[in-house]
Amino acid sequence: MGNRRPWWLGVLLACAWCAQAATPGPLLQAYARDAIRLDGPWKAIVDPYENGYYDYRYQPFDQRAEPPAGAYFTDSKMRDPGDLVEYDFDRAMSLQVPADWNTQDPRLYYYEGSVWYRRTFDAPARGPGDRVFLHFGAVNYRADVYLNGRKLGVHEGGFTPFHFELSGHLRERGNSLVLKVDNRRRAEGVPTLNTDWWNYGGITRPVSLLVVPAVFVRDYRMALASLEDRAVSASVQLDGARGGERVTLAVPELGIRESAVADADGLASFRFRAPDAELWTPERPRLYTVQIASGSDRLSDRIGLRTVGTRGRELLLNGQPVFLRGISIHEEFAADGGGRVRDAAQARRLLEWAKELGCNFVRLAHYPHNEEMVRLADEMGLMVWSEIPVYWTIDWDNEDTYRNAEAQLAAMIQRDRSRAAVIVWSLANETPVSEPRNRFLSRLAATARGLDDTRLLSAAMEKHYREDDPEVAVVEDPLAELVDLVSFNQYIGWYDGRPEKIDRVRWEIPYDKPVFVSEFGADARQGRHGEAGEIWTEEHQEDLYRRTLAMLERIDGFVGTSPWILADFRSPRRPLAGIQDGFNRKGLVSETGAKKKAFFVLQDYYRRKAVESR
Structure with missing residues (x-):
């Protein structure tokens, strides 16, 4: 591209995930995969004082080795008529996911604070060695995520995807997934306190379960690298790889099938020519089916080629x-x-x-x-x-x-x-x-x-x-x-x-x-x-x-x-x-x-x- 200066002096900063996020490494591409959607009605409890997260001394329950039944993320029930549990997700209101909470109930029109969401689900079918990931399209703003009373992690940022691996933590029946979603604006947040749009709270984008092999395609990219000779650059990032795994990339409509071997970090790189490719333009937005495979993992996407x-x-x-x-x-x-x-x-x-x-x-x-x-x-x-x-x-x-x-x-x-x-x-x-x-x-x-x-x-x-x-x-x-x-x-x-x-x-x-x-x-x-x-x-x-x-x-x-x-x-x-x-x-x-x-x-x-x- 023109008008580019090497002003950053050769220093490229490592990709730093938000301070408290517990996602396992870089982004997991989810859109092109078959997914089990957890959308629909979730049970919800509005908690402006965060009584389900802090005790009366304002100490967080999830810092204890054995959280009490009063911690909402334990999804506890009364065990006998004398048991004191002051919440019950089964009796609570329902909120649709994905959607913001502000437009689902007039009482929440201007609400900013914490809302607890709960969804129960059975473990998906999976083969030996398969891994399971929980993927969120976005939650605004801070999401504390718990499975069966165990904290998976925290994500901050209301408009970006994140995920957690559930392998080894699933019950075959009746898993309880609980989120504390907090959309309060913060001086140190991104965005900060003052904006000219409404701060919609909630699980605003889809929630999915993804079942993948032990070694799977975590990420991929493809782009036209050279307009002159129609050179295409692509890469595929494997997760769980040890190096030496074979990766194939095919564009059937162009008669292209390329193969590469993943390096020790699981990265396979490609460069090939596509002389017959029609370039993507607004007038003719041509997209090509791209098929990626490695081992037992298969996925496909539709990608256009163009330069800017x-x-x-x-x-x-x-x-x-x-x-x-x-x-x-x-x-x-x-x-x-x-x-x-x-x-x-x-x-x-x-x-x-x-x-x-x-x-x-x-x-x-x-x-x-x-x-x-x-x-x-x-x-x-x-x-x-x-x-x-x-x-x-x-x-x-x-x-x-x-x-x-x-x-x-x-x-x-x-x-x-x-x-x-x-x-x-x-x-x-x-x-x-x-x-x-x-x-x-x-x-x-x-x-x-x-x-x-x-x-x-x-x-x-x-x-x-x-x-x-x-x-x-x-x-x-x-x-x-x-x-x-x-x-x-x-x-x-x-x-x-x-x-x-x-x-x-x-x-x-x-x-x-x-x-x-x-x-x-x-x-x-x-x-x-x-x-x-x-x-x-x-x-x-x-x-x-x-x-x-x-x-x-x-x-x-x-x-x-x-x-x-x-x-x-x-x-x-x-x-x-x-x-x-x-x-x-x-x-x-x-x-x-x-x-x-x-x-x-x-x-x-x-x-x-x-x-x-x-």
Whole structure:
């Protein structure tokens, strides 16, 4: 890729998993495997005082050698009529999994705290030597996980997958799986205390049991390494290997079948040519079935081949300039009862709105979205910006906070680095410049480069004005030196002056790199109408879009934008009664699914840009 500097001085940081996580090594690829889903109704107990975790002296029960029956994770029952047990999962409420708890019960609408979940299950069928893993798509925010009263471990971070091995710990019948899920915001957390979206709590993505052989394919990746000779680079990571195991990789549609031997660490590497491969593009999102086998383990995936890079101020897809006709999206579907996206159908509906807009690109803000969303983008021909929730102000000097952010970055990249749709890894959003912040983000950038050097790196930065000319907007940030795509958010005409200011602003961006405007927008209550100068109206939002799009066209190196945002979403920062009612109203679609006038302004603009790009 162009415009890359070896700024990290050859130091690539090891992938550090979050401070308290007990996952057994790197990410386990689960999507392509047959799984036993543990979705559906789980029993739940709301525990704001955490009486099921701490005794009355505030000492944690799970630190004792023999936890008492009062510890909820023991899932205890009264043994006789005189036995005192002050909870009973069998009598408790039920919550659906996957889903957030805030939209399942009106009493939990604004609840932040601890909720205990319990699901019972029988051990899956398995052969001699087979291993069993418990896989979570995501739990927000902290998950303490117990099986049959034994603590498996802890995971922090609300948007990334994690797992535990259950081999040797299963009963054949009646296993009790208990989670304490805590979504309280923390100053040292990622994200931290203050965000402009709602902090949905719960087991928000699928839970599965995976049965695998003693030696199995833990991870794999495949990407087009060279556009010129169609060279493909791939690797397969085995778990339980001792070295010397044979691994095969086949792409039947291209007549490719390659074989390699795993090294002492279980890693098998491949490099081969695919001269007949059709490259993935938004217009023709070609995916190939890839089959991987080693020993008795077999799995298959669908993977696209393409390159992304830069040349000066141009953004290149498969070596050709491309303009990103984008929109920002939250992982929220308010039109169907609200809450976090729960399934592929809801994810598809959001992406269909983006396609209706004329998008070829989506910014999945402000955290890693569910795997269904990314894989659907692969199929539907939507390029993707994926980011971690290093948002506004993080505890930059806290090493645990850094390790948490790095763990989320690593999990995001490892999960999705074979997805052709993903072209940008984003490190942060609107973070104020400081030396601690610069060090923090530089370390993250080094980790991202080490995990995947086939994609662009960026972050949503901010602008300021030249002191001697308040109508010259400047984007200048030490972080811009480290990324491939100079991206920034700007709200001229909404938070920054009146809409008339948009027409006068000139831009100064001193980098020979592509420029991407990652956010702009204005609030409008769907169905509220008035003159263009009246805020909160559809006409005001429509006018701001027209003015802003004309302004962006004047930026040298402008390669695309992702306005804020596709649909209205919940935010406790937005209390204005009768207008906001707890929603950020910058969506082009309302929370009920109705399109606002600005939707059609952006749609017309993207149609023109698509014609210009042919």
